[in-house]
Amino acid sequence: MSNAAPDRRCRLRGRLATCTRSAFTGRVQFAFKPVPAGTCAASQVLSVGERLIPLLLIRHPRARRYVLRLRPDGSARVTIPRGGSATEARHFAERHRAWLERQFHRQAAVPRRPTTWLIGTEILFRGVPTSIVPVPDGASNFIHLGSERIRTSGFEHDLRPAIQTHLWNLASREFPPRVRSLAAAHDFPEPRVTVRNQRTRWGSCSRRGHLSLNWRLIQMPPRVGDYIILHELCHLREMNHSERFWGEVKQVCPDFEMAERWLKRNSALLR
Numbered sequence: 346m347s348n349a350a351p352d353r354r355c356r357l358r359g360r361l362a363t364c365t366r367s368a369f370t371g372r373v374q375f376a377f378k379p380v381p382a383g384t385c386a387a388s389q390v391l392s393v394g395e396r397l398i399p400l401l402l403i404r405h406p407r408a409r410r411y412v413l414r415l416r417p418d419g420s421a422r423v424t425i426p427r428g429g430s431a432t433e434a435r436h437f438a439e440r441h442r443a444w445l446e447r448q449f450h451r452q453a454a455v456p457r458r459p460t461t462w463l464i465g466t467e468i469l470f471r472g473v474p475t476s477i478v479p480v481p482d483g484a485s486n487f488i489h490l491g492s493e494r495i496r497t498s499g500f501e502h503d504l505r506p507a508i509q510t511h512l513w514n515l516a517s518r519e520f521p522p523r524v525r526s527l528a529a530a531h532d533f534p535e536p537r538v539t540v541r542n543q544r545t546r547w548g549s550c551s552r553r554g555h556l557s558l559n560w561r562l563i564q565m566p567p568r569v570g571d572y573i574i575l576h577e578l579c580h581l582r583e584m585n586h587s588e589r590f591w592g593e594v595k596q597v598c599p600d601f602e603m604a605e606r607w608l609k610r611n612s613a614l615l616r
C-alpha cells in the first residue's frame with residue numbers, strides 16, 4: 346500500500362514476488378520480496394479490527410513516499426521517506442486500517458510451506474502437490490517424489506536437504522536445454538545459463554546475457570517456469586520493466602498474467 350500511483354515498471358512490486366533492477370550489479374532480478382532496509386524510528390501498537398498489532402515505523406533515506414506493509418509475522422511496517430515524520434507515518438497506517446484487515450485475510454488464505462519434510466509431507470513438484478513416500482520395495486533410505494527416486498540418510502531426519510539437492514541437480518540438467526529451446530523459438534540470442542539456489546530471486550539476467558535461474562522453478566507448473574525463463578530472456582532486449590518490455594513479454598508469453606497469479610498465490614510454498 347502506497348500513497349502514490351503504482352510503479353508501472355514492475356507489476357510484481359509489493360507482492361510476494363517482485364522484480365527489481367539492482368543498482369549495484371545492474372541485473373534485473375525476479376525476487377521473492379524486497380530486501381528490508383532502513384532504521385527504526387518507533388515501535389508502536391495499532392488496533393486493526395479486533396486485533397492489536399505491532400507497528401514499526403522505519404526511516405528509509407531513499408524512500409520517496411510512505412509505504413505500508415503487513416509482514417508475515419503479523420506486524421505492520423510503515424516506511425518513512427526522507428523528510429517524513431513518525432507522526433505522519435502513524436496517521437498513514439491509521440487511514441489504511443481496512444486495507445490491513447484485508448491483508449490479514451489474504452495472509453491467512455496463503456498456503457505455507459512445511460518447515461520439515463518427512464515421509465507423508467506434501468511438497469510441490471512440477472506444480473503438483475506431491476507426497477514424499479518410501480519406495481515400496483522396502484529398500485532402506487530411498488524415497489519417491491513423483492517419478493523421482495531419491496536416496497536419503499534415513500526417514501527419521503528432515504528429508505529436505507536430500508530432496509533439495511536432488512531437485513537442484515535435476516533442474517541443472519533440464520533448464521539449460523529448455524532455455525535454449527525457448528530462446529531459439531523466439532529469436533533470442535542463446536544465453537549462458539546457471540541454475541542456482543538463490544534465497545531471494547526466481548531468476549536474473551545480466552547485461553552480458555547470462556541467465557541465472559532458481560532450481561525451485563522445477564517445483565512450479567512448467568508453464569510458470571517457462572514464463573520466468575521468457576521474462577528473463579525478454580530482458581536481453583529490454584533491460585528494464587518499461588511498457589515495451591511488457592509488450593515483448595506478452596508477445597512471447599500471452600498467458601503471462603496467469604503465471605503471475607500462480608506466483609502470487611504460491612510463492613510462500615516455495616520459499
Ligand SMILES: [Zn+2]
Binds near residue numbers: 364365580585586
Ligand atoms: Zn524482470
